[in-house]
Amino acid sequence: MKTDYSIGIDIGGTNTDLGLVDSNGHCVVIQRFATEDHGNAIEFVDELVNQIKMMLSETGIHKISGIGVGVPNGNYYTGCIDNAVNLNFKGKIYLKDLIQERIDVNVVVSNDANAAAYGEMIYGAARRMRHFIMFTLGTGVGSGIVIDGKLVHGFDGYAGELGHAILHPNGRLCNCGRRGCLEQYTSARGIKKTYIELLQQSGKSLTEEEMEKINGKDISDRATQGDVLAIKTYRLVGDALGLAMANAVAFSSPEAIFLMGGPVKAGEVLLEPLRKSFNDNILSIYKGRVKILISGLNENQSAILGAAALTRA
Amino acid sequence: MKTDYSIGIDIGGTNTDLGLVDSNGHCVVIQRFATEDHGNAIEFVDELVNQIKMMLSETGIHKISGIGVGVPNGNYYTGCIDNAVNLNFKGKIYLKDLIQERIDVNVVVSNDANAAAYGEMIYGAARRMRHFIMFTLGTGVGSGIVIDGKLVHGFDGYAGELGHAILHPNGRLCNCGRRGCLEQYTSARGIKKTYIELLQQSGKSLTEEEMEKINGKDISDRATQGDVLAIKTYRLVGDALGLAMANAVAFSSPEAIFLMGGPVKAGEVLLEPLRKSFNDNILSIYKGRVKILISGLNENQSAILGAAALTRA
Numbered sequence: 001m002k003t004d005y006s007i008g009i010d011i012g013g014t015n016t017d018l019g020l021v022d023s024n025g026h027c028v029v030i031q032r033f034a035t036e037d038h039g040n041a042i043e044f045v046d047e048l049v050n051q052i053k054m055m056l057s058e059t060g061i062h063k064i065s066g067i068g069v070g071v072p073n074g075n076y077y078t079g080c081i082d083n084a085v086n087l088n089f090k091g092k093i094y095l096k097d098l099i100q101e102r103i104d105v106n107v108v109v110s111n112d113a114n115a116a117a118y119g120e121m122i123y124g125a126a127r128r129m130r131h132f133i134m135f136t137l138g139t140g141v142g143s144g145i146v147i148d149g150k151l152v153h154g155f156d157g158y159a160g161e162l163g164h165a166i167l168h169p170n171g172r173l174c175n176c177g178r179r180g181c182l183e184q185y186t187s188a189r190g191i192k193k194t195y196i197e198l199l200q201q202s203g204k205s206l207t208e209e210e211m212e213k214i215n216g217k218d219i220s221d222r223a224t225q226g227d228v229l230a231i232k233t234y235r236l237v238g239d240a241l242g243l244a245m246a247n248a249v250a251f252s253s254p255e256a257i258f259l260m261g262g263p264v265k266a267g268e269v270l271l272e273p274l275r276k277s278f279n280d281n282i283l284s285i286y287k288g289r290v291k292i293l294i295s296g297l298n299e300n301q302s303a304i305l306g307a308a309a310l311t312r313a
Numbered sequence: 314m315k316t317d318y319s320i321g322i323d324i325g326g327t328n329t330d331l332g333l334v335d336s337n338g339h340c341v342v343i344q345r346f347a348t349e350d351h352g353n354a355i356e357f358v359d360e361l362v363n364q365i366k367m368m369l370s371e372t373g374i375h376k377i378s379g380i381g382v383g384v385p386n387g388n389y390y391t392g393c394i395d396n397a398v399n400l401n402f403k404g405k406i407y408l409k410d411l412i413q414e415r416i417d418v419n420v421v422v423s424n425d426a427n428a429a430a431y432g433e434m435i436y437g438a439a440r441r442m443r444h445f446i447m448f449t450l451g452t453g454v455g456s457g458i459v460i461d462g463k464l465v466h467g468f469d470g471y472a473g474e475l476g477h478a479i480l481h482p483n484g485r486l487c488n489c490g491r492r493g494c495l496e497q498y499t500s501a502r503g504i505k506k507t508y509i510e511l512l513q514q515s516g517k518s519l520t521e522e523e524m525e526k527i528n529g530k531d532i533s534d535r536a537t538q539g540d541v542l543a544i545k546t547y548r549l550v551g552d553a554l555g556l557a558m559a560n561a562v563a564f565s566s567p568e569a570i571f572l573m574g575g576p577v578k579a580g581e582v583l584l585e586p587l588r589k590s591f592n593d594n595i596l597s598i599y600k601g602r603v604k605i606l607i608s609g610l611n612e613n614q615s616a617i618l619g620a621a622a623l624t625r626a
Contacts, residue, residue, distance in 0.1 A: 073598075082598070131468040145564065147467070152460055154566025155444040161563040164596045166556060176596055220624060243479060250474040251458065251564050253467025283477045283489055285386075285395070289469060 005064045007052060008308030010112065011035060011071040013086035016048065019301065020055055021308035022065075025123030027301045029059055041081075042087040044097040049185065052103065066106035066311030069095060070303055071116030076159040076313075079109045085175065086139075108310040112136065112303060113152050113158060116260055116295070117144025118313055119306025125296030131254045135162065135245070135297070137261035140175075141183035141190075147252055163187070167244055185240040188216045188262050195219050195233040202229060217296055220266035234266055235273040242277025249286050260295035318377045319424040320365060321621030323425065324348060324384040326399035329361065332617035333368055333377075338436030340614050342372055354394075354402040358411040362493070365416065379419035379624030382408060383428030383616055389626075390470040392422045398488065399452075421623040425449065425616065427464050427473060429573055429608070430457025431543050431626055432619025439611025443569045447608070448475065452572035453488075454496035454503075460565055464626055476500070480557055499531045501575050508546040515542060533579035547579055548586040555590025562599050573608040573615065 004023040009016065012035060019030040031051055038044035056062055073084040074173040079096025081087065096107045110118075117134035126134075130149040136142040143240035145152040152159040163183035164176055171180030172193070184190045196211055219253030245257050263270065275292060282290070297305055317368040322329065325348060333345040344364055351357035369375055386397040392409025394400065409420045423431075430447035433439040439447075442461040449455040454476030458465040465472040470544055476496035477489055484493030485506070499504045509524055536543035558570050576583065588605060595603070 032596055147460055147465055148463070150461070150464040152565055154460070156566055158598050159564065159566035161598070165560040165563045166594060169556060169594075178594065178596070197550040241350075243482060247560075248564070250478045251471035251472065251561070252465055253469055253474075255468040281479060281482075281491065283474055283491070284415075284472050285474070286469075 003147055005061050006303040006308045006311040007055070007064055007067045008115075008306065008310075009048070009067065009069045009071075010115070010303035010307050011069065011087070012112075013072075017053065017304055018048070018051055019304035019308070020059055020061060021125060025305055027304060028061070029055055030304065031055055031187065032300070036088060039088055041095070041098065042094040042105060044089060045095070045102070048103040049099065049191075064105060066108060067099060067103070068115065068310030068313075069099075069107065069109045069308040070307040070310070071095070071109065072112060072182040074109040074111045074114075075157040075236040076108070076110045076114070076151070076153045081222065083110075102142050105286045106311060108313060110151070110153075110310055110313075111142065111144075111160075112143025112306070113304030114144040114153075115310055116142070116302060117146055117160075117258070117306070118151055118293055118309040119297055119302060120258055120260075121146055121149070122312055123297060123305050124302075125293055126256065126258065129255050131252065132256045132258060133162075133245075133248055133252065133254050134258045135241070135259060137186060137188070139188055141153060141187045145252060146254075162244065162248060165247070167240055181242065186237050186244070186263070191216060191218035191233060191237055194236055195230060198229045198232055216266075217241050220263075220269060221270040223266065231269060234269045237263070238270055238273030238275075239277045242274045242279075242282045245274075245278050245292070246281035246283070249290050250283055253286065254290060256291040256293050258295050260297075264294060317479065318374050319621045320368070320377055320380045321428075321617040321619065321623075322361070322380065322384075323428070323616035323620050324382065324394075324400070328386075329360070330617055331364055332614065332621065333372060333374060334621035338618055340617060341374070342616070343617060344368055349401060352401055354406040354408070354411065357402060357525050358408070358415070360581060362412065362415040377418060379421060380416070381428065381620040381623030382412075382420065382422045383425040383620040383623070384408070384422065385425060385426075387422040387424045387503060388465070388470040389421070389423045389427070389466045392420065394422075399406025406408045418514045419624060421626060423464070423623055423626075424455065424457075424473075425465075425619070426455025427457040427466075428619030428623055429455070429615060430459055430473075430545065430571075430594075430619070431464055431622040432610055432615060433571055433573075433608055434459055434462070435622035436610060436618050437615075438606055439569065439571065442568050444503055444565065445571060446475075446558075446561055446567050446568045447571045447573060448554070450499060450501070450572065450576040452501055454500045456561075458565060467480060475557065475561060478557060478560070480553055495553065495557045499550050499557070499576070503531060503545060504532060504550055504576055507542060507549055511542045511545055529575050529579075533576075533582060536579065536582040544582060547582045550576070551583055551588075552590045555587045555592075556594045558587075558591050558605070559596070560596035561601050563596055566599065567603060569604040569606050571608050573610075577607060
C-alpha cells in the first residue's frame with residue numbers, strides 16, 4: 001500500500017497542535033502554536049494555514065489526502081465551530097470553509113471527543129471494533145459513539161454529549177446551566193470538587209489558595225498512598241461513571257467502552273470502583289459482555305491522531 | 314411499482330397476531346391465535362406456520378418477500394428469543410431457524426420496540442426521518458433507535474433498552490432485579506404504582522381488590538376530570554419521561570422522539586408536563602430542535618406493520 005498522509009489538528013483554548021500522520025498512524029512531525037494569541041477567527045486560520053504550509057514544505061510531503069480538525073463544539077455536518085465557550089472567537093465560525101478557501105483539500109471538522117473515538121478506531125485499540133463508546137475525561141467530559149463502524153453525528157451533528165447526560169436531577173450546577181450532569185462528577189474539575197467537599201465535611205477548613213492548589217495528580221497520589229478521603233473521592237467518581245456507562249450500554253449495546261484523559265491516570269483507585277459500579281448497574285443481558293478499556297493511543301499524540309482519522313470517516 | 318407483500322408477526326405473551334402487509338403499509342388480512350395455548354416452541358411454530366399457510370391460501374397471495382417477527386427479547390443477529398419473561402417457552406428459542414425449516418423465505422426477528430420504530434419509519438410518521446427514537450409505553454417500556462436510517466442493534470443485538478436506563482439510583486425495584494429503571498415510573502404498571510402511592514400518602518386506605526381494579530384508563534379519565542392526584546401522577550410520569558428523553562437526545566441527537574402505547578392515550582395530561590420536563594432538561598444546543606411526536610400508525614395494526622417493516626431492515 002502506498003503511504004498516504006493526512007493532517008490532524010487539535011484546537012484547544014490555549015494551544016493548537018497539528019501533525020502530519022501517515023496511514024499507519026505515525027506522527028511524522030508535530031507543531032504547536034498559541035490559539036489564545038488570536039482574537040478573531042480569520043487571523044487564527046491565517047496562522048493555521050501558514051503552519052500547515054510550513055510543515056508540508058519542511059517535510060517535502062506535498063500531497064495529503066485531507067485535513068481533520070478536532071475542536072470543541074465542532075460540527076461534522078456544517079464544518080463550523082458553534083459558540084465554543086473556551087475559545088476567544090465566539091459565535092459561528094465557518095472553519096471548514098475558511099480553511100478550504102486557502103487550501104484546496106478535503107477538510108473534516110468534528111468535536112474533540114468524536115475525534116478521539118475515531119482515532120481509537122483507525123489507529124488505536126478499537127481497530128477491529130464496530131460498536132464502542134469513548135469517554136474523554138478532562139476539564140469537561142466528552143464522548144464519541146461508534147455504531148456499525150461509523151461515528152454517530154445525529155440529525156444536526158451534536159450527538160455524543162454524554163458528559164451532559166443528567167445523572168443526579170437537582171445535583172451540582174453545571175457550566176451548561178443545568179444541574180447534575182455527569183461531567184460535574186467525573187471531570188478533573190468535578191473530582192477536585194468532590195475531594196474538597198469531603199475535606200470540608202471532615203472538618204478541615206481550606207483557604208481559597210489551598211483549594212486552588214489542589215490538582216488531580218495530588219488527589220490520585222494521595223489515594224494511592226492510602227488517604228481515605230482521596231480514595232473515597234475516586235470511589236464516588238467510579239460510582240457515577242459506572243452508572244453512566246451502564247446506561248449508555250442500554251442505548252447502543254457496545255462491545256467496549258474506552259476511557260481517555262487525565263483522571264484515568266489514577267489507575268486502579270478509579271478503575272476498581274468503576275468496574276464494580278458498572279457491573280452492579282448494568283442490565284443482566286449485557287453483563288460480562290462489555291469491556292472497559294483504556295485508550296491504546298499515545299497520549300501526547302491522541303488528539304492529533306484522532307483529528308487525522310476524521311479524514312477517513 | 315409492482316405490489317410486494319410481506320408478513321408481520323407480533324408475538325405477545327397472550328396472543329400472536331399476524332398480518333399480510335402490502336408495500337404501501339396496508340394490512341390485507343389479520344389473524345390471531347393464542348400464544349399461551351402452546352407450552353413449547355416447536356408446537357407454537359407449527360401452529361404459526363399453519364396460520365401463515367392458511368393466510369396465504371385464503372388470500373391467493375403465494376409470493377411474499379419475507380416474514381418479520383417482533384417478539385420480546387427477539388435478537389436481530391441470531392434470530393432467537395432469549396429468555397423472554399412473559400412467554401411460556403423459556404430459554405433460547407431458535408425462532409428464525411424453526412420458521413425457515415418450514416417455510417423457505419427471508420425471516421427477520423427483533424424485539425417489539427425495534428419493530429415499532431422500524432414500522433414508523435417504513436409506514437408511519439417517520440417516513441422521511443433518518444434519526445429518531447421510539448419509546449413504547451406498555452406493561453413495560455421499550456425503545457427502538459434509528460440512526461442514519463438504520464435500526465441500532467449494537468454489538469450483540471440488544472441495543473435500545475432505554476426502559477432499563479436507571480433514572481433514580483436506589484429507586485423502585487424493577488423486574489430486572491435492579492432499582493430505579495425508567496419503566497418503573499412510566500409504564501402502565503409504573504403509572505398505577507405512582508397513583509396508588511399518592512392515594513395512600515393522602516391518607517386513603519385501599520384494599521388489595523381496590524388496588525387491583527385501578528387501571529390506566531381510570532387514572533387518565535380521572536385526570537381529565539380534574540382529580541388532583543391523577544393529574545399529579547401524570548406530572549410525575551412526564552417529569553421522568555422528559556428527563557429520560559432529554560438524556561437520550563444527548564446520545565444520538567435525533568430529529569424526533571416518538572411515543573406509542575396505552576399511557577400515551579392520556580393525551581395532554583401527560584404530554585404537557587412531558588414537554589415541560591423535556592424542555593427543562595435538554596442541553597441548550599438541542600433546545601427547540603427535537604420534536605416529540607405520537608406514532609402515526611393505526612394502533613391496532615402497529616405491531617404487525619412494525620414486524621412486516623423489519624423485512625426491509
